[in-house]
Amino acid sequence: MLHRSTSPSRVLRPGLVLVGLLLVAANLRAGITSVGPVLADVQQSVHLPSATASALISLPLLAFAAVAPVAPAIARALGIERTLGVSLAALAVGIVLRSVPGPALLWVGTVLLGVAIAVVNVELPALVKRDFPDRIGQVTGAYSAVQSTFAAIAAGIAVPVAGSDGSGWRLALGLWAGLALVALAVFAPQLRARTVLPPTADDVALDDVRRPDPTHRSPWRSALGWQVTAFMGLQSVGYYVVITWLPTIERTAGVSAAAAGVHQFLLNAFAIAGSLLCSAALPRFRDQRILASVSPLFFVAAMAGQLVDPHLAAVWDSLIGVSGGACIVLALSFFGLRTEHHRQAAGLSAMAQTVGYLLAAAGPIAVSALHDAVGSWRPALVVLLVLEVALAGLGLLAGRRRVIG
Template sequence: MSAVAVSGTGVVTARRALLIAGILLVAANLRGAITSVGPLLETIRRDEGMSAGQAGLLSALPLLTFAVFSPQVPRLARRVGMERSLWLAMVTLTAGILLRSVPVTGLLWLGTVLLGMSIAVGNVLLPALLKRDFPDRVAPMTSLYSVTMGLVGALVSGFAVPLAGTLSGGWRMALGCTAGLALVTVAVWGPQVFHRSSTPVNVVTPSDTARRTPWRSALAWQVTAFMGLQSFGFYIVLAWFPTILHSQGASEESSGWLLLVLQVLGVSMSAVIPLVANKLPDQRLLAAGGSLLSFTGYLGLLLAPGLAVLWVVIVGLASGVCFVLALLFFTLRSADSYSAATLSGMAQSFGYLFATLGPVVFGALHDATNGWVAPMIMLLAAASVQSCFGFGAGRNRVV
């Protein structure tokens, strides 16, 4: 083998490694800016004079932004390319996190909208990027990036309260710390923007076999419903479980650590489920079973709150199963990167629009009833319906 060939192979390997590192860093930014809010929500609520409904709206605002912006992401990627879209998203994410940390009430909301827009780009484009650049390694790459996303999100939520108590800026400085990771990602992802060619392979474009819109597909709507319902439950858990646990006698710090445990358990499932799902003829039992496991955890927390740690473990395992399956469905149920992007955009638009209601309605029900029974019954009903849609979305078909 010639020296030139060896050199060329080394360059390709280095670029591949840099691409994987960039993907993992982008994934690492897709939860932390959101999960850091839940453990601090009561503190933010007191400092800003918010009602429970307003606090729920603050925690749900990124989801509403996902819903509005996600359908526009494939169009943005077709115009400027996936690499450039992701880089711009990380720049905007940095700005949003910093703005949210400025002690001006209006900027808290504006920064939250900006970071929501940025995360929407990553949510939609990462499955399409994997479908394009790792067509034979979709399952392990999905496992890798979902584990990274979940682990960083869990760590950020776990350290949010201790950081707020230690840093001079309190909860604002604790939320602002995640901007550092976004800045690192801007630097590492830069070569994907400036050193890759501008040929059409870098842009999300439809193939001749993938021009059919997912909006008329029953399977696409089942994937969307599963995505929405699992997000509905998960973001309620992120926003309100620490408060529920605190009301049952746990300290704020302990509640934050229990939320960390819940998310770490979800990460463990994110590592395993894609590899298991890829070997099965379909994913119907996994999707329905994970949903019913969530139901069990919610019911246990309602009926036997003294065993809160057990129910946190169960909900954590179930949330990991359902979340990573929702991500995996974008690639398993699509024919190519364009189909993956459009299905991802559709599912995340309508799915997150529905999920936006979760923290808000949950908080409003708590205000109206002065208790957790009615909100938890709503959560139980959502998990039941989710199991039905998961059974449909898990069929071995392509949109």
């Protein structure tokens, strides 16, 4: 049960609440996907080696893994609304700090950005549950689409804003502080309320880690739990490696910076299509083996195509988007489909997302280290191809109609 306190004379219109919620969701990926298209310019400007530069993507992912378990405790102390309000303000500050001169501020801002997004990631579903209890699926789908849309826009306009010489990369990254402030302004009327989450309700993920449910098997001790976790992890690695390094890889192959930015826009735009198609197809299958094994093959085809003809990158990036959009829907769906009870589902979610984001954080760094060691991106593309083949195999296992028990 959610406990909400607010002034009885002040009732907010559902439309305003929904707009505020969607604007909050719009901030969840734009600050991350705007980095990849201008990463080469950041490297040149700040004199960063590839492995260090990739941390601009990996640090927020580490924050996701580290902060997600404690976010419910923060919400219990402040309330959901104020937690989201503080997080949006912190996100705006983090984006600005990352964008102003000063090497230390680049990293401080990146960490603060990651912490803020991690808290919002955890608390936004609770807001949906409270304000739209009869439309959870529709509203969740709407904010996921908005999140992906702004991720695509951020990737698509980064290079034009940075300019032909890339000197405006600070503006390309920093302008998204404005979106956080707009979201905060529209969301501000809800800050008068204070919804408190009891530890036994929305804090189940952290509770399961501390005190496992004795009536249901722990996913940490289940082969099926690890198969779902590995599926979540590998699909995360593929996505975050390509949004970090694919623009640089394409520019090395002779694709212009502007075109590489457009390709990132296509990747994120087609991810929306992949998500919607997968969501529509899920109820039509007895189990998910076909969907979970075929979806990664689009990524495999894209990596093979990039190796053979990188100048068709628009096609390959679109295929990656379809694959990534479908795979994230499958990974999140497995948390409920492979478990018998909501506490067990929460435990699997906590396990898979913590391990998955740790793997995702390591992926861009490992790929850049491989590039620095051999002086070419081709081995990295081959590694991604092999990982996606492995993901297809994991899909056959995780997609079986079974539960952890």
